[in-house]
Amino acid sequence: MPNRSLAVTEMACADCPIRHRAVCARCESDELEKLDAIKYYRRFEAGQTIAWAGDKMDFVASVVEGVASLTQTMEDGRRQMVGLLLPSDFLGRPNRESVSYDVTAATDVMLCCFRRVPFQGLIEETPHLSQRLLEMTLDELDAAREWMLLLGRKTAREKIASFLSIIARRDASLKNSKNAMELAFDLPLTREAMADYLGLTLETVSRQMSALKRDGVIELKGKRHIIVPDVEALMDETGDDADGGVYI
Amino acid sequence: MPNRSLAVTEMACADCPIRHRAVCARCESDELEKLDAIKYYRRFEAGQTIAWAGDKMDFVASVVEGVASLTQTMEDGRRQMVGLLLPSDFLGRPNRESVSYDVTAATDVMLCCFRRVPFQGLIEETPHLSQRLLEMTLDELDAAREWMLLLGRKTAREKIASFLSIIARRDASLKNSKNAMELAFDLPLTREAMADYLGLTLETVSRQMSALKRDGVIELKGKRHIIVPDVEALMDETGDDADGGVYI
DNA sequence: TTCGACATTTGATCTCGATCAAATACAGTC
DNA sequence: GACTGTATTTGATCGAGATCAAATGTCGAA
Structure with missing residues (x-):
């Protein structure tokens, strides 16, 4: 069972290192500095669209506050949510230029964004980072599979x-x-x-x-x-x- | 759109390096040797169970031939497939001891297995490996999300x-x-x-x-x-x- | 060739959730 | 406080897919 509370507990840390810690629990301080150099914050209001499916997205992000959703829409308007991002969850694919889903702020949301291309570079230099992202992605995949059971059979x-x-x-x-x-x-x-x-x-x-x-x-x-x-x-x-x- | 055909094409390579390449497209030859040292093959017949949910699994694996499925079962017998693994797909979580789903051979299956604990060690030493696994897992997550749209709305x-x-x-x-x-x-x-x-x-x-x-x-x-x-x-x-x- | 074990198809009926429609609650604004 | 727009609840009816049941096809073993 994925230990999300680890990342979440660390959010209580002073100042902002939250999102760094949420992204990479074991980063050394110089790595954290590199993360610092490419990060910025963005706020979104409840209901606001963060990105449309197909948009170029030049950042990836950690959710700091609030809830965001990923939704797919069919031509005739049928909609299915396929991701629900809570604080400490990660948004975006480092080496993919465009998003595949509509990303919407379900509540007021605060994101800690990292510029995508430099972040991708950091992944390649920082083993801990890709290992951490792998763990987070595997947890998300497990969650998606529980969700599939819910959608298909409950x-x-x-x-x-x-x-x-x-x-x-x-x-x-x-x-x-x-x-x-x-x-x-x-x-x-x-x-x-x-x-x-x-x-x-x-x-x-x-x-x-x-x-x-x-x-x-x-x-x-x-x-x-x-x-x-x-x-x-x-x-x-x-x-x-x-x-x-x-x-x- | 995930380029699965890359890994698949490489399967045409001589001898067996298939599954190495499928796991890690950019591994250096000494890394391939390390992978070689912890690998072995297993065959399963159509219908055979590879692992039950909750079982300890001491290996992770690449599917070489055939099709395997991951299935969840509710107490009253309702079943939902949550993963379908085709050749070049990866099975298992390196740092998790037990499986969460029933793993079944849908057709005759050939797996290239890697002993789990040493494999986990290799991930920590080999940046390419965790980056490659991250990519594969993100592709699988995308597939799971398309599947969720299918289950929920089609x-x-x-x-x-x-x-x-x-x-x-x-x-x-x-x-x-x-x-x-x-x-x-x-x-x-x-x-x-x-x-x-x-x-x-x-x-x-x-x-x-x-x-x-x-x-x-x-x-x-x-x-x-x-x-x-x-x-x-x-x-x-x-x-x-x-x-x-x-x-x- | 027949038998038996399955996998698959087809039929009849029922039910849960969708759809269409209207009423109600609620928050913000003037 | 009345008004407006939106979110939510409730009601009536319908229909896609589930369920129960039986027939058919298929393949290997005797």
């Missing part, structure tokens, strides 16, 4: 429960919260974006959320704030085995 | 057409065939395995295959040999834009 109710438990887990690890029985967190996505994530319509998302609320599995404060009175009960709805294995 | 008919075009493309590149209008290839999967790939039932797979045949999009010789009289016509059924972007 019921609408299981999809919703799985999504909530994925967000809850990552959100909880961000807050370093005690593993209390009760869990509370905010949804970073609209119902429509949840539908794009889960391969459902927004109406079905809404109905299943209502059903889980009716059945006491979750409570809603406003539209976005979720309380899970009993984490086990939520897990039972996901269709996954008890010991987990789901991560995003 | 109709049964589009799923079948997409699957056929994916197999046709990879099979064609293996055979170095001229890009003729007509295309012929063998399916490496049973209807049931196709269903697991596509998130459908085997009955639906069968019905949609019959429908595509009835509509003249494909011809069947036996159950497994497919002829595509007009590649464009098949592509039109996939739901993808004309210029492609789908690969496995």
Whole structure:
């Protein structure tokens, strides 16, 4: 199971080295300086498009704050989210000039960007960096495969429960919260974006959320704030085995 | 678009360096010797299980011949394929002891295995190797994301057409065939395995295959040999834009 | 050639989630 | 506080694909 909390914990470090550490946990200080030389920050507002599929992208980035999504769109408008990037996640392919997916800020987002070409050079000089990126990419591939099981075989109710438990887990690890029985967190996505994530319509998302609320599995404060009175009960709805294995 | 044909073409090399080159296109000869020292071959028959989810796996491997699948199973028996490995594809996570998915030989398979722990050591000493693995993993992630669009949003008919075009493309590149209008290839999967790939039932797979045949999009010789009289016509059924972007 | 074990096809029916439509909640602005 | 635009919920109906069931094809062994 991928240890995302490592990178996440390191985000608590002073100043900014976060994104360096998130990218490369073992870089020496001179390597960090090289990273420093090619980095800059960018902010995006919720709903804003960071890049369209096919755009040239001259940077790669670490997500510092907020949530960004990768989405594919078919000609007739059908949309499927294929990536959800939370703080410490990596965005972009170092040696690919253009993006393959629409990249959108789901919430307000802060990126720590690295100029792509020099970053690619750094990868070639810095073994730790490509090893670290390999680990992060393998974790992302594992997450994509769990996601494929969800898309291909789970019921609408299981999809919703799985999504909530994925967000809850990552959100909880961000807050370093005690593993209390009760869990509370905010949804970073609209119902429509949840539908794009889960391969459902927004109406079905809404109905299943209502059903889980009716059945006491979750409570809603406003539209976005979720309380899970009993984490086990939520897990039972996901269709996954008890010991987990789901991560995003 | 990932250039898989590079690795594949190199498979034509004399003797065995195939799998070395497939793993690391730029390795120096002494690095190849180190790889040689920790490699061995294994054969599996169609239908045989290579590893069960949760098993310790003491090797990683390159697929030399045949097709292997990665599959996830839920407690109640629902199954979803999450990886399909063709020749030149890589199997396993160097620094993870156990597999997360059932690995099955879909056809007779020949693997070139590398002992895992020494291989992990080699990665740490050989920058080219982790860069090469990073590229391969990013390609696999792209493929997984196309697959997610298929699972989440495509109709049964589009799923079948997409699957056929994916197999046709990879099979064609293996055979170095001229890009003729007509295309012929063998399916490496049973209807049931196709269903697991596509998130459908085997009955639906069968019905949609019959429908595509009835509509003249494909011809069947036996159950497994497919002829595509007009590649464009098949592509039109996939739901993808004309210029492609789908690969496995 | 027949038998048996599978893989595949085809048929009949049912169901979950999609679609179409309308009501409600909510946040920001004037 | 009324107004506007957007997000969300709820209702009614439909249909693609699942499910249950049976027939057909295929290949190797006896």
